[in-house]
Amino acid sequence: MSGQRCSAARVVMVVALAWLGGCAKPGLYHWGNYEDSLHKLYRNPASRASYFAELGEIIRTADEKGLRVPPGLCAEYGYLHYLNGDIDGAVVYWQREKDDWPEAVVLMDTLIANARAQEEGEADGEESADAVLWTEPEPAMSEVVQEDSFEGSGEIVEMLQENPPMELEGEPETEVLP
8 A cells, every 4th residue: 555655656756856847937038059069160160150150040940929039149240241251241230249148338339330331341342351350459468477377387487488389570460259
């Protein structure tokens, strides 16, 4: 008799857990397959086209279901438009990021203004090698590596002092934001 009570209790517990699991609130944002897509892109940078398509699908699905797009996703999708040469498409998604997330206004305004300036420069016939949307100066390696920042790692400090990293001559190369 006690075996039947035990199995009945288990059935009740499984049903209760299943019922409670069905009552869980959906997440705050619609992430879709973002994490897996980003992981695939990191593992294979040549898969940028499929990543671009996946971000577009995440945004469309969120819009259809009336869900919020996560912070930064429209900005990232806009940047992919920019990399594909579609400045108007980039501006549309950067504007949406700006509208959805007020804390992004300064960055999005900067990206929009710089992209528009690049577009106008190209229309005037000016050559523009890879436009720079945003740059931050990188410290020289000698400024980054300091003895006290490597407590207990004297071997690394000695190695870097004996064989310092090469400093590039001229101006450092700048890259378009990833």
